[in-house]
Amino acid sequence: MRTRLAALTAITALSALVAGCGGEPLSDPVRSPSTSSSSAASPVPSPVPSPAATSLDDPSVPLAERLAQALATVASGESGSGDVRDAALFEQTTARSLARGPRGKADEVLGALGRADRAQLRSDIAAARELMAMTDPQPKLPDWRIVTPPTPGELRPLYRRAQRETGTPWEYLAAVHLVETRMGRIRGTSTAGAQGPMQFLPSTFAQYGAGGDINDPGDAIMAAGRMLANNGAPRDMAGALWAYNHSDRYVAAVSAYAEQMRRSPAAYDLYWHWQVLYRHQSGTMLLPEGYPGEKAVRIAD
Template structure:
């Protein structure tokens, strides 16, 4: 029987946005470009993105998605081009999650290979998370920070896997769903804190005297908690102990499978932004929020 622990995920708020035992992975995710053949507008297109048509609605969505995913797999991580491409894929998956099945199938059917696998997974996860809350009447009292770089976070996930046995890609997926890999700094309505959103009492149990707001300490604490609740043998049960929601378990598992499949998926997710479902529309909360104003990107 699964034990109900005193941990509270921020997924209720974050769903209003739109995530070998004790050793390194037996094989690293393959870093190969997305390879599929190639209505949504990129929220803040630059000269480079407009030149390839991400914001050109006369170009089929599947073709624009193909280009966006190719950019993520080939352009320098952290570049403006990659940020825009990742945001385009993120908003496309979110929008398609709300579309009729036939419309989703049309877009997916025009993709192939890894592109289709990636988008299909992101649509499925978005559908799970988006039904967990309604649009909110007020913007959150969060700060949106610049997260640690992807090459800085990955060793933290791997270290937690070595020491606890919890697979690294599940830790990264939790980090993605909870705080967009460290972008969100704030306390949930239930009192959860830090990049992995622990209640202080639960962090005291698993944090080994560390700092709840420190990424290394929080990721390690999450690895310990999941291991104590079944990881890696029973990941569904371990994730359910983190957040008592089957939809949460499904979404996190979906993101984790993609990151295990391809290193490019990890890079894509790291670039995803904080999208918040407000009653007036979907808002992007940029780095620097609340001093930097949110941007409405969809009704």
């Protein structure tokens, strides 16, 4: 699977953090990103199979079995390895596909999974439904840079420090980070001017950033913790998240990811490996690390 992902990459590739953000990075743009004429003019490649190849893409194997295999690979594999990346992407794209399809199909797959895997997939399907309902596919590719994010081991202490100092549960900070910039993979400014890994307007960051750097992960995560605490966290997480982004769907999606991370330590590693997927009018585009130098890839999910 590692070779498959490398080959794929080689071939090619919400209202506000109080008032504006860059978009739902991995799945669907929640708020329209700024776009460049060069990205708009780029030809859209033909679809290629999802990077999770071999047995994960074998239609003769029941989908629930392949999902269980993928989640087991993420839980037991080496962080950042090709096999783990492929397995996480398989779970990610499968959850999106089931979220778009008939509920009966999703229920059938969920019913065939073990208890822990069922909880993981149910949360991811629910969140995907909320996020995809917030936007339409976009006509242009975004004017973003996709970079290698800090490692899971580097980010976790930042979340936990913010929890200690502000009271905001670290899982909610990680979930906001996931939805806003796919845990730091996306570099870009929204059309409203939101910036950085937690997508703050500069004016809002000035209020909560304590003189820090809006683009620094630690400073941005701490600012998010302060802002959420100022608006009700940890007692009223729904109200705090709604202040962060005035959307009930956003609140539901972030809460689903956060509560799953509370239930299962493996969920954090799974979410860290999720890739940047973008809803283009021609289909789902994977924006690989190195984009726009590495071209977007239309995937079959």
